[in-house]
Amino acid sequence: MRCDVVSNIMEKKNIDCLVVTTEENIAYLTGYRGPGALIVPKNDRPLLLVPLLEAYRASDIVKGEIEIIAYTEYSFPPSTYGTIRKGRFREVLTSLINEFNMKKVGVDLKSAKHDLVNYIREHINASIIDISTEIESARMIKSVEEIEFIRNAVRIAEKGLKKCVESLREGMSEIDLVRIAEYGMREAGAEGYAFPTIVASGPNAAYPHATPTRRRIKRNEPIIVDLGALFKNYCSDLTRTLFVGNIPNDIKKVLEAVIEAQEEAIDCIEPGIRACDVDEKARKILTKYGLDKHYIHSTGHGIGIEVHESPTLNVSDTTILKEGMVITVEPGVYIWRRYGIRIEDDVLVTKSGREVLSSFAKVIEV
Ligand SMILES: [Mn+2]
Structure with missing residues (x-):
């Protein structure tokens, strides 16, 4: 994970949790390109929430650096490689974020899907700050x-x-x-x-x-x-x-x-x-x-x-x-x-x- 980019944005925007929901931004920060969301709580392990079908691939890309949580609407036995949460993407995403009890959550709102943004606004118990511009600026300068x-x-x-x-x-x-x-x-x-x-x-x-x-x-x-x-x-x-x-x-x-x-x-x-x-x-x-x-x-x-x-x-x-x-x-x-x-x-x-x-x-x- 690009920890330097993440910590810079968290510091600059004074947020205690960073959430990235678009494929391109997730790919930039983690190397995993696919559906899902990256959640980085301050002083805690980062999580990558992915559909169950992407869990093996995502795990092999991030190699233990980020904890993988898979979501599915089916009932599955406990997994040997990671955590499975039952529910739809946006439900699991918002409940995960709420579990950290954060006050200020930064989300890449500009590129996120409109209905997801509305759902997040209604279901997250924290103030939401747009971090799209900061990610965009970081992405402009290539390593x-x-x-x-x-x-x-x-x-x-x-x-x-x-x-x-x-x-x-x-x-x-x-x-x-x-x-x-x-x-x-x-x-x-x-x-x-x-x-x-x-x-x-x-x-x-x-x-x-x-x-x-x-x-x-x-x-x-x-x-x-x-x-x-x-x-x-x-x-x-x-x-x-x-x-x-x-x-x-x-x-x-x-x-x-x-x-x-x-x-x-x-x-x-x-x-x-x-x-x-x-x-x-x-x-x-x-x-x-x-x-x-x-x-x-x-x-x-x-x-x-x-x-x-x-x-x-x-x-x-x-x-x-x-x-x-x-x-x-x-x-x-x-x-x-x-x-x-x-x-x-x-x-x-x-x-x-x-x-x-x-x-x-x-x-x-x-
Ligand atoms: Mn061209």
């Missing part, structure tokens, strides 16, 4: 171990991308290319995908979040490949725009503008500058080429346990970048019914600047 996991996830995604480039031929479908990308990531040790791989060719590439289709890839048209791997619960997120044949001159100018915007934005990343400054940089370059009207999304986002997490590189996020943050930089140009271009890399904010974790060619013609 050495988390950075290593992301590095691996990036390396795996690059192998999937390499397979795409090697296999790319005219007449293949977008779905064919998704299969090759995902197979390539699995071959490289992906434990899952950060999100469903996007392959969008020709006019489909004008949709930033396209769903891959059976459309066949033609020569000289952009093909956006956006992919990410999961490694030890951590995500990567990379995008390249590929071409079979040659890049038409007008599209090449746009591609070069996007690359310039991406590289300039990356180059301005360092501790002390704000997330919105990086966005502004990329947007300014695209404006110089008259392409800003086609730049319809933010410049990037944090990656970690989730593929989209804080900070967001957009006009309104004034988060100051700090050493240990990992963010994507992904400007794009989308011309409706014609084509789209996007280039995305993952960048670690270092003590003195930045390190680009991915290193894949940006102009790719096969």
Whole structure:
């Protein structure tokens, strides 16, 4: 368990019990990714409440560091590996919390399900304090171990991308290319995908979040490949725009503008500058080429346990970048019914600047 993070939050918010109920926050603090809740009472052993079917898996992940309590609505004999409580999740959760007789309980309310929040408010005999922002802030700064996991996830995604480039031929479908990308990531040790791989060719590439289709890839048209791997619960997120044949001159100018915007934005990343400054940089370059009207999304986002997490590189996020943050930089140009271009890399904010974790060619013609 990330005891340092937990004790910092407990101290800062002056709470005597910390409760985390969302999969991502539980995964961040314990390594167990699944349904349930983490309960950390002050001066007592932490508990991980999980559905009975997850009890073996959770026990093997937390290895005695955290006590596992399984809930089930069935009647079960006493267990040899842990405690079983009969009841529904929210009933068992609130009665466990109440048994500690705490005065101030911190819960990650923002990301918790609405009906669970209401139930907790009605059934816990303590004041409830939201600790969502504190967990979110802690998650932004990656530890050495988390950075290593992301590095691996990036390396795996690059192998999937390499397979795409090697296999790319005219007449293949977008779905064919998704299969090759995902197979390539699995071959490289992906434990899952950060999100469903996007392959969008020709006019489909004008949709930033396209769903891959059976459309066949033609020569000289952009093909956006956006992919990410999961490694030890951590995500990567990379995008390249590929071409079979040659890049038409007008599209090449746009591609070069996007690359310039991406590289300039990356180059301005360092501790002390704000997330919105990086966005502004990329947007300014695209404006110089008259392409800003086609730049319809933010410049990037944090990656970690989730593929989209804080900070967001957009006009309104004034988060100051700090050493240990990992963010994507992904400007794009989308011309409706014609084509789209996007280039995305993952960048670690270092003590003195930045390190680009991915290193894949940006102009790719096969
Ligand atoms: Mn992304």
